[in-house]
Amino acid sequence: MFDRGEALALLQLGDSAFPAGGFAFSWGIEGLAADGHLSGHDDLDGVIADHLAQRWATMDRILLRRAWRASDTDAIASVDRLAEATTPSAEMRDGSRRAGRALLGVWGKLAGPLSVAYRERVSADARLGHLPVVQAITGRDAGLGLDAAELVSGWTLITGLVSAAVRLGLIGHIDSQQSLARARALLADLLTETPDDDAMPSSFTPFIDIAVSRGPLRHVRMFTT
Amino acid sequence: MSRLALTRIDQPMTAARVGIGGPVGSGKTALVERLIPALQARGIDIAVITNDLVTAEDAERVRRSGLIDPARVSAVEAGACPHTVIREDPTLNIEAADELERRFPGVELILLESGGDNLASTFSRDLTDFWMFVIDVAGGDDIPRKRGPGVIRADLLVINKVDLAPHVGVDLARMQREATDVRGGRPVLLTNCRRGEGIDAIVDLLEREVLFRT
Numbered sequence: 001m002f003d004r005g006e007a008l009a010l011l012q013l014g015d016s017a018f019p020a021g022g023f024a025f026s027w028g029i030e031g032l033a034a035d036g037h038l039s040g041h042d043d044l045d046g047v048i049a050d051h052l053a054q055r056w057a058t059m060d061r062i063l064l065r066r067a068w069r070a071s072d073t074d075a076i077a078s079v080d081r082l083a084e085a086t087t088p089s090a091e092m093r094d095g096s097r098r099a100g101r102a103l104l105g106v107w108g109k110l111a112g113p114l115s116v117a118y119r120e121r122v123s124a125d126a127r128l129g130h131l132p133v134v135q136a137i138t139g140r141d142a143g144l145g146l147d148a149a150e151l152v153s154g155w156t157l158i159t160g161l162v163s164a165a166v167r168l169g170l171i172g173h174i175d176s177q178q179s180l181a182r183a184r185a186l187l188a189d190l191l192t193e194t195p196d197d198d199a200m201p202s203s204f205t206p207f208i209d210i211a212v213s214r215g216p217l218r219h220v221r222m223f224t225t
Numbered sequence: 226m227s228r229l230a231l232t233r234i235d236q237p238m239t240a241a242r243v244g245i246g247g248p249v250g251s252g253k254t255a256l257v258e259r260l261i262p263a264l265q266a267r268g269i270d271i272a273v274i275t276n277d278l279v280t281a282e283d284a285e286r287v288r289r290s291g292l293i294d295p296a297r298v299s300a301v302e303a304g305a306c307p308h309t310v311i312r313e314d315p316t317l318n319i320e321a322a323d324e325l326e327r328r329f330p331g332v333e334l335i336l337l338e339s340g341g342d343n344l345a346s347t348f349s350r351d352l353t354d355f356w357m358f359v360i361d362v363a364g365g366d367d368i369p370r371k372r373g374p375g376v377i378r379a380d381l382l383v384i385n386k387v388d389l390a391p392h393v394g395v396d397l398a399r400m401q402r403e404a405t406d407v408r409g410g411r412p413v414l415l416t417n418c419r420r421g422e423g424i425d426a427i428v429d430l431l432e433r434e435v436l437f438r439t
Binding site: 017019020021022023024025026098101102103105106123164167168219220221222223224 | 278279280281301302303304305306309310313314315316317319320323327
């Protein structure tokens with residue numbers, strides 16, 4: 001049954017205008033373009049598909065689901081440490097923490113109880129605050145169901161990638177809507193399968209990881225990742 | 226009543242956050258470089274955040290200036306959206322400021338330099354306690370008359386490079402008068418950051434209006 005309340009919550013929390021710093025992260029789009037691996041909407045669709053299938057579905061989604069089930073902040077911190085340990089790229093780890101901490105900061109100020117408690121924990125430990133873990137916490141504070149929290153997580157990744165491509169001049173506004181529609185279909189497809197509760201996070205996006213890792217070497221850079 | 230007062234006293238003091246916005250090339254970084262020693266000379270514990278548009282040039286320039294511990298200078302990338310990172314979605318800057326306060330518990334004032342932008346740029350009140358907008362005479366003496374939100378709404382308008390006025394055909398007195406008029410009499414200060422002129426007046430104002438020291 002269509003739940004209007006949850007649908008409206010999704011529109012708010014999945015909106016690219018939600019103030020959580022997402023506009024400053026390209027998650028490899030800027031680096032791939034700079035290295036000549038991304039020059040139009042076909043390439044972009046390929047990168048988005050890699051991100052979704054080879055990273056988000058097998059890594060972020062698994063971490064989000066684990067953090068969703070965690071009973072207290074100690075258990076959430078364990079998932080956070082797993083995120084840290086399973087992300088080999090230092091720049092990817094840093095980006096994930098910065099994005100997660102920005103989102104947690106907003107929800108802390110919105111007085112989400114779990115967000116407030118976990119923010120205190122994060123402020124004392126520089127390794128904590130990874131984005132998918134925080135997405136689970138804030139989804140719980142927002143009163144979403146797990147399905148809805150996964151949608152927000154996947155969708156905000158997609159809109160961030162496409163928005164970065166537009167700002168970098170790689171695609172125009174019409175192409176961007178077509179890329180969003182294709183990515184939306186892929187996300188829906190990925191969500192039809194439910195991972196096992198004991199699934200471990202993993203990813204295989206070498207080009208993206210290298211592009212993000214090379215970020216600090218670039219003199220001209222608009223995005224955090 | 227007393228419980229409310231006690232709650233407020235129990236809150237940790239946080240550093241005042243001062244935004245500096247303005248068009249590209251108006252002298253924002255030069256102003257930061259002048260404000261750092263001037264604030265330090267008055268015993269004010271400071272840190273700096275820069276929002277560079279496409280490079281970390283401003284952050285590196287301040288870090289290498291020798292004026293401040295480089296660890297006290299943070300750079301926040303703006304994702305090609307210099308407006309957004311200081312207004313619609315200032316979360317990354319807020320986190321950077323919170324992090325500086327955690328690392329340097331005694332910090333009293335954080336200068337937050339925006340990326341170069343246009344006259345419509347303004348700072349969120351959630352991000353800054355006070356913000357100034359820097360324009361320069363070489364950009365044209367008609368800038369105040371354009372009534373951009375940055376010029377109108379800033380707590381302080383700084384007109385920089387006043388030494389260039391005679392060379393670019395600008396009537397400085399008229400420009401200042403028009404700026405004061407469009408701002409309804411709110412502060413307008415003149416600087417020549419290259420020579421450090423006018424900086425003390427800005428620091429006086431920050432001490433009085435932001436730090437409540439005088």
